[in-house]
Amino acid sequence: MDQDNDANIRGFQPDFRWQDVERMPYKEEGSAPFKAISRQVLFADPALKCELRYFEMAAEGYSTLERHEHAHAVMILRGEGHCLLGDEVRPVKQFDLVNIPAWTWHQFRATKGAPLGFLCMVNAQRDRPQLPSEQDLAAMAANPRLAAFLKGAPAA
Amino acid sequence: MDQDNDANIRGFQPDFRWQDVERMPYKEEGSAPFKAISRQVLFADPALKCELRYFEMAAEGYSTLERHEHAHAVMILRGEGHCLLGDEVRPVKQFDLVNIPAWTWHQFRATKGAPLGFLCMVNAQRDRPQLPSEQDLAAMAANPRLAAFLKGAPAA
Numbered sequence: 515m516d517q518d519n520d521a522n523i524r525g526f527q528p529d530f531r532w533q534d535v536e537r538m539p540y541k542e543e544g545s546a547p548f549k550a551i552s553r554q555v556l557f558a559d560p561a562l563k564c565e566l567r568y569f570e571m572a573a574e575g576y577s578t579l580e581r582h583e584h585a586h587a588v589m590i591l592r593g594e595g596h597c598l599l600g601d602e603v604r605p606v607k608q609f610d611l612v613n614i615p616a617w618t619w620h621q622f623r624a625t626k627g628a629p630l631g632f633l634c635m636v637n638a639q640r641d642r643p644q645l646p647s648e649q650d651l652a653a654m655a656a657n658p659r660l661a662a663f664l665k666g667a668p669a670a
Numbered sequence: 671m672d673q674d675n676d677a678n679i680r681g682f683q684p685d686f687r688w689q690d691v692e693r694m695p696y697k698e699e700g701s702a703p704f705k706a707i708s709r710q711v712l713f714a715d716p717a718l719k720c721e722l723r724y725f726e727m728a729a730e731g732y733s734t735l736e737r738h739e740h741a742h743a744v745m746i747l748r749g750e751g752h753c754l755l756g757d758e759v760r761p762v763k764q765f766d767l768v769n770i771p772a773w774t775w776h777q778f779r780a781t782k783g784a785p786l787g788f789l790c791m792v793n794a795q796r797d798r799p800q801l802p803s804e805q806d807l808a809a810m811a812a813n814p815r816l817a818a819f820l821k822g823a824p825a826a
Contacts, residue, residue, distance in 0.1 A: 521769070522755060522769040522770070523753075523755065523760050523762065523767070523768050523769075524766065524767040525763075525766050526746075526763065526764065526766050526767075530765075532765075532767055535767075556743075556745070556767055557767070557769065557791065559741055559743065559769065561740070561741040561771070561772060562720060562741055562743055562792075562793060563719035563793050563794075564718060564719055564720035564791060564793075566743055566745075566791055584717070585715055585718055587712075587713035587722055589712070589722075589789075590682075591765075597679075599678060604679050606679070607681075607682065608682065609682035609686075609688075609747075610680065610681050610682050611679070611680040611681075611682075611688055611691075611712055611713070612678065612679050613677070613678040613679075613680075613713065613715065614678070615678065616717060633745075633789075635713065635718065635720060635722055635791060636718075637718060637719050637720075638719075
C-alpha cells in the first residue's frame with residue numbers, strides 16, 4: 515500500500531471521527547462563551563485557500579455567538595438543531611446548507627437532545643471573531659424571535 | 671420569514687438535491703471522457719476563496735481521469751465506490767476524506783451498483799485539468815493495480 519495514499523485517504527470512523535484527525539477543543543477555554551463543542555480540522559493544506567473543519571456539539575451544546583468580516587459556508591453533517599443567523603432562528607438538519615455572510619451574528623445549538631455536527635469552509639486567512647457587547651446582547655434578547663434561543667430553549 | 675435567510679439557509683432535499691441549487695452537467699459534453707455524472711455548486715461566494723461542489727455519479731458512472739496544478743479536498747457524501755489516486759486504486763465510502771495533491775492523476779467510479787456522491791473543495795481560481803496522453807494511459811494500463819479499474823471493473 516502506498517504510503518502517500520495512506521495520508522491522502524483518511525477513513526471515516528465511528529462517532530464522527532476520522533483517521534489521523536485530532537479532535538481538539540473548540541477554542542481556548544475562557545476565551546469566549548461556548549459549551550460542549552469540539553473541532554476537527556479535516557483539510558488545511560497550503561495549496562488550498564480555504565480550510566474545511568468539522569465542529570460537533572453534544573446535546574445542549576452550543577457554539578460561540580459571534581460575528582466577523584469573513585464568511586462561513588456550512589453544511590450540517592450530523593443530527594439536527596437550530597441556528598441563530600442575523601435576526602432569526604432557524605431549524606437545521608443533516609445536509610442543509612447555511613451561508614453566514616460577513617458581520618452576521620451566528621450561533622449553533624444542539625437543541626434536539628442529540629449531537630449536532632457541521633462542516634465549515636472558511637478562508638485560511640481571516641479576521642478574528644467579534645463577541646457581542648452587553649448592548650448587542652440586550653438588543654438581541656429584546657427580539658422575540660431570538661429570545662428563547664438565547665436562553666437555550668428555542669421553539670421546536 | 672426573513673428573505674435574506676431564505677437565501678442563506680438552503681434545505682437538503684430528497685435524492686441529494688438542495689433548495690435553489692441547480693443540478694448541472696458535469697462538464698461540456700465531448701470535452702473529456704466521463705459517464706453519468708452531475709454537478710451541483712453548493713457554495714461559490716466571492717467572499718470565499720474556495721468553492722464547494724457536489725458531484726454525483728449514477729451506478730457505473732465515473733469522473734474524468736485527469737490531473738492539474740490545483741489540489742482537491744474531497745469528502746464522500748453518498749454511497750461508496752473506488753478512486754484512482756496516483757498509482758493506486760482505493761475503496762471509498764461515506765464520509766471518507768480524499769486529498770488529491772497537485773499533478774496527481776485521479777478518477778472516481780461508482781463501482782457498487784449505486785450512486786457515488788462527493789463534496790469537492792477547490793480554489794475558486796485554478797488551472798484547467800490536463801487529460802492523459804496515449805502514453806500516459808498505456809503506462810497506467812501496464813500497472814496491475816490500475817488496469818482493472820481503468821476497464822471499469824476494480825477489485826471489490
